[in-house]
Amino acid sequence: MTAKVPETPASAAEISALAARAKSVRRACLQSIATLGIGHVGGSMSVVEILVALYFRHLRLDPADSKAADRDWFVLSKGHAGPALYATLAEKGYLPKELLSTLNKGGTSLPSHADRKLTPGVDMSTGSLGQGFSAATGIALGLRLDGPRSDGSTKRCWVIIGDGESDEGQVWEAASFAAHYGLDNLIAFTDANKFQIDGSTEAVMNLRDLCAKWEAFGWKALRVDGHDFAALDRAILAAKTEKGRPVMIILDTIKAKGVPALEGRAESHNAPFTAVEMAAVDAASGEALHG
Amino acid sequence: MADRELRAVYAQKLVALAARDPRVCVLEADLAKATGTGPFAAAYPERFFNVGVAEANLVGVASGLSATGRKPFAATFGCFASRRAFDQFFLSANYAGLEVVLVGTDPGVTAAYNGGTHMPLEDLALMRTVPGLAIVEPADPTSLEAAITLALERKGCTYLRLQRKSAPELYQANEHFEFGKAKLLRRGKDVTLVALGALMVAEARKAAETLAAEGIEATLVDAFTLAPLDGKLLLELAGETRRMVSCENHRVTGGLGSALAELLAEAGVPARLARIGVAADLFGEVGTQDWLAEHFGLTAPHIAAAARDLVK
Numbered sequence: 328m329t330a331k332v333p334e335t336p337a338s339a340a341e342i343s344a345l346a347a348r349a350k351s352v353r354r355a356c357l358q359s360i361a362t363l364g365i366g367h368v369g370g371s372m373s374v375v376e377i378l379v380a381l382y383f384r385h386l387r388l389d390p391a392d393s394k395a396a397d398r399d400w401f402v403l404s405k406g407h408a409g410p411a412l413y414a415t416l417a418e419k420g421y422l423p424k425e426l427l428s429t430l431n432k433g434g435t436s437l438p439s440h441a442d443r444k445l446t447p448g449v450d451m452s453t454g455s456l457g458q459g460f461s462a463a464t465g466i467a468l469g470l471r472l473d474g475p476r477s478d479g480s481t482k483r484c485w486v487i488i489g490d491g492e493s494d495e496g497q498v499w500e501a502a503s504f505a506a507h508y509g510l511d512n513l514i515a516f517t518d519a520n521k522f523q524i525d526g527s528t529e530a531v532m533n534l535r536d537l538c539a540k541w542e543a544f545g546w547k548a549l550r551v552d553g554h555d556f557a558a559l560d561r562a563i564l565a566a567k568t569e570k571g572r573p574v575m576i577i578l579d580t581i582k583a584k585g586v587p588a589l590e591g592r593a594e595s596h597n598a599p600f601t602a603v604e605m606a607a608v609d610a611a612s613g614e615a616l617h618g
Numbered sequence: 619m620a621d622r623e624l625r626a627v628y629a630q631k632l633v634a635l636a637a638r639d640p641r642v643c644v645l646e647a648d649l650a651k652a653t654g655t656g657p658f659a660a661a662y663p664e665r666f667f668n669v670g671v672a673e674a675n676l677v678g679v680a681s682g683l684s685a686t687g688r689k690p691f692a693a694t695f696g697c698f699a700s701r702r703a704f705d706q707f708f709l710s711a712n713y714a715g716l717e718v719v720l721v722g723t724d725p726g727v728t729a730a731y732n733g734g735t736h737m738p739l740e741d742l743a744l745m746r747t748v749p750g751l752a753i754v755e756p757a758d759p760t761s762l763e764a765a766i767t768l769a770l771e772r773k774g775c776t777y778l779r780l781q782r783k784s785a786p787e788l789y790q791a792n793e794h795f796e797f798g799k800a801k802l803l804r805r806g807k808d809v810t811l812v813a814l815g816a817l818m819v820a821e822a823r824k825a826a827e828t829l830a831a832e833g834i835e836a837t838l839v840d841a842f843t844l845a846p847l848d849g850k851l852l853l854e855l856a857g858e859t860r861r862m863v864s865c866e867n868h869r870v871t872g873g874l875g876s877a878l879a880e881l882l883a884e885a886g887v888p889a890r891l892a893r894i895g896v897a898a899d900l901f902g903e904v905g906t907q908d909w910l911a912e913h914f915g916l917t918a919p920h921i922a923a924a925a926r927d928l929v930k
């Protein structure tokens with residue numbers, strides 16, 4: 328059985344507890360990448376706050392039973408941010424924290440891109456951009472067919488896509504579909520960190536007004552600071568009250584947030600990151616490097 | 619028994635299965651009229667979803683539905699099911715370990731008036747590279763019904779290659795089918811004809827009769843599934859007749875002929891192989907099905923000629 332989630336805005340104390348979680352997840356994620364020496368630092372760091380907000384406040388979950396029939400589902404469509412998801416799942420108790428050091432090593436259960444067959448708590452295999460979002464609409468449809476939980480609450484599917492990922496045609500096929508079928512149990516986020524592999528999203532493929540686009544596709548669209556827990560909390564609570572249409576929350580984020588040397592740089596996408604860089608991050612955040 | 623329209627069989631069978639299995643869902647991409655799934659939409663509107671002209675999303679939604687425990691049957695023309703949505707079917711459905719039945723209609727020359735753009739002559743080749751995927755092309759209404767039931771019960775994905783038009787009954791209603799088990803339709807000592815699908819099994823059958831009239835005794839096999847392939851039976855027959863002709867409504871590259879070549883070569887069976895199918899260097903074209911089948915050399919006389927060449 329999954330635990331109930333709060334329906335009222337987070338208190339100041341709850342917000343600072345979430346911030347502390349984010350600090351821990353961010354460090355664990357970077358540490359796992361540093362063990363390997365390279366990884367998707369930028370896109371992992373920009374989603375830490377939203378992952379913490381979801382896993383530590385808004386998803387109906389049971390970490391002891393990752394397949395609980397009454398759970399909410401989560402799809403990381405930008406599957407290359409797997410390291411951030413694994414650090415969050417470990418923080419939440421789905422995985423032993425020691426496992427994080429196996430990231431991307433041969434035979435690991437924590438591959439670069441999220442994989443439902445390998446990792447407890449991962450609901451969909453992703454990595455080919457655009458596909459996870461499309462599958463998430465199918466999951467939301469399936470959950471609606473299941474009907475509500477015994478307490479009357481709605482089973483939801485939550486999904487995160489990238490801004491670069493939004494270039495994919497399949498995203499917009501699925502956008503039409505979710506609106507056409509009125510999937511109001513689907514709450515989506517765009518990690519608008521302004522960068523993709525080859526440069527800024529503006530230079531590579533200008534997305535223009537994302538909110539207007541999602542509204543035009545029949546969604547409710549919101550835009551918030553993706554690193555501000557209070558703002559995230561308000562947006563998510565508002566999204567849960569929406570009836571008859573899915574909701575897209577555009578997250579204004581900073582790629583590689585928390586890694587000063589890489590913040591807001593295209594080079595942060597798949598960057599070398601070793602104990603040296605880890606030490607610099609720790610120094611900047613005023614923390615001692617442990618081992 | 620009278621011929622039955624295969625697309626009608628597809629819809630009726632799904633309606634029947636949906637009555638006892640709540641997991642059954644049907645998905646279409648603006649070709650429900652072509653696939654003929656109207657009766658399903660009428661009987662189970664809450665389990666019928668049209669995604670519009672969006673094949674990538676068709677497979678994505680089907681994968682998501684499967685993740686939540688449904689058994690989606692998603693259909694579109696075979697050209698788009700394979701060429702356009704291959705990455706989606708490969709990753710979201712197969713790699714993810716889900717249970718999607720992807721139905722590719724109008725295989726090969728049966729695409730007829732839709733022409734070269736719509737003619738799937740490579741869908742089998744593409745699908746054969748997907749680990750663990752079952753690939754089935756039924757040869758008659760009864761084996762189509764069996765294929766649908768087997769796909770529903772299967773743990774894993776299935777590619778169902780569906781010819782829509784009518785086909786005569788080859789099998790008794792109580793015939794037993796299994797994925798990976800070919801059907802022996804006729805036994806002869808001189809050559810083995812291995813055919814896949816309604817069109818080619820019918821042509822190979824006619825060829826076997828022509829050959830018999832000339833004193834050449836052909837064994838005839840309905841392969842039923844291309845994957846898993848019934849390697850055991852096929853190697854046995856190759857050993858007996860030492861000559862084999864593959865008959866497929868598909869390009870000769872990558873499909874049934876290629877699968878048999880791999881099988882024979884690896885087993886070291888000293889048998890000669892001739893491949894009937896669309897030549898490797900040709901795209902599809904427009905025309906009637908009969909004209910195209912003749913044009914591309916898929917008909918009984920071409921099969922008989924290939925067999926004769928091997929025997930003499």
Ligand SMILES: Cc1ncc(C[n+]2csc(CCOP(=O)(O)OP(=O)(O)O)c2C)c(N)n1
Nearest residue numbers: 370454455456489490491492518522523524
């Ligand atoms: C279909 C597909 N094409 C290309 C890639 C390679 N790729 C991985 S990440 C990426 C850029 C994605 O940009 P964005 O969605 O903005 O990711 P983020 O900035 O959050 O890391 C690309 C092109 C892929 N994974 N999938």
Ligand SMILES: [Mg+2]
Nearest residue numbers: 490491520522
């Ligand atoms: Mg980005």
